[in-house]
Amino acid sequence: MDSILKIENLQKKYKHIQAVADVSFEVKKGSIFGLLGPNGSGKTTILGIVLNVLNRDHGNYYWFGEAPLKGNRGRIGAILEHPNFYPYLSAEKNLEVVVGIKQVSKDNIERVLRIVELFDRRKDKFSTFSLGMKQRLAIAAALISKPEVLVLDEPTNGLDPQGIVEIRELILKIASMGTTIIISSHLLDEIEKICTDVVILKNGRLLLAGKVGEINKKSSVIEVAADDMGKLYDVLENYQYTRLIEADNDKFLVSFTHPISCGVLNNFLLTERKISLTHLVQKRETLENRFMELISESK
Numbered sequence: 001m002d003s004i005l006k007i008e009n010l011q012k013k014y015k016h017i018q019a020v021a022d023v024s025f026e027v028k029k030g031s032i033f034g035l036l037g038p039n040g041s042g043k044t045t046i047l048g049i050v051l052n053v054l055n056r057d058h059g060n061y062y063w064f065g066e067a068p069l070k071g072n073r074g075r076i077g078a079i080l081e082h083p084n085f086y087p088y089l090s091a092e093k094n095l096e097v098v099v100g101i102k103q104v105s106k107d108n109i110e111r112v113l114r115i116v117e118l119f120d121r122r123k124d125k126f127s128t129f130s131l132g133m134k135q136r137l138a139i140a141a142a143l144i145s146k147p148e149v150l151v152l153d154e155p156t157n158g159l160d161p162q163g164i165v166e167i168r169e170l171i172l173k174i175a176s177m178g179t180t181i182i183i184s185s186h187l188l189d190e191i192e193k194i195c196t197d198v199v200i201l202k203n204g205r206l207l208l209a210g211k212v213g214e215i216n217k218k219s220s221v222i223e224v225a226a227d228d229m230g231k232l233y234d235v236l237e238n239y240q241y242t243r244l245i246e247a248d249n250d251k252f253l254v255s256f257t258h259p260i261s262c263g264v265l266n267n268f269l270l271t272e273r274k275i276s277l278t279h280l281v282q283k284r285e286t287l288e289n290r291f292m293e294l295i296s297e298s299k
Contacts, residue, residue, distance in 0.1 A: 002029040003065050004149050004180045010059035012045055019045045021204040032175050034191040035184040037201035043184035047153050077142035078151040083134040087127035091137055098141045112140040132163030149180040220260045225251040225279035235273045
């Protein structure tokens, strides 16, 4: 699979803050690649560097297998900030400004408006749009030059549930058309629903990278309860395969380092530790579970 973006040992420091610390990863063609992490984890800084908005202190990055070149910028569509258009102009007129700046044909305007499902609102002023519509217009502008890769920094920030769903479906639609997507977000559930690959960051450091499905398969999560919750906690805390225990009302949500079945856990607790469980349910491991484990472990 062709390389779209390769980052090697990237570093960036702001005075005494290490914003990006020796980060390396690669984005392959056709993937929906997620940068996941809490605020201050370095997601936006990394995107700013590879889009030549910020200078790096150390390390290298390559677009399409080449060192950064001005000629490659037209192959990349990006949104790093909130949508910024003329409020008194229509969607169509705003995009005419964009095609003038990017020096592409006006014929692209109808194409992108149809992709983001704003063609019927093309004559309406930008100021009348909802936040979700404004974000879709920004994506239309990023697509105007037919880029090979689309970079989105927190594209669902501030959106209501309907707006989030619309952006999610739009991203999947664009990806199905052959465009590689790079997206940063702290909305774990949304990343899991759309991304094929993910890196998890905290304090500028890369904690984990891999396929979303493979990351989820690397551990098990089981929900348990017993009459003696104190004894259950003590036993689970000292169990060799326990990674993390979270209290969830009157139950424990336990993550394990290895795949553990309910039968194996029940046999261990009942036979070896004489604990009779009142609740035992295998839960599907989610990216959110894995993310919280990694963030907790890195403290």
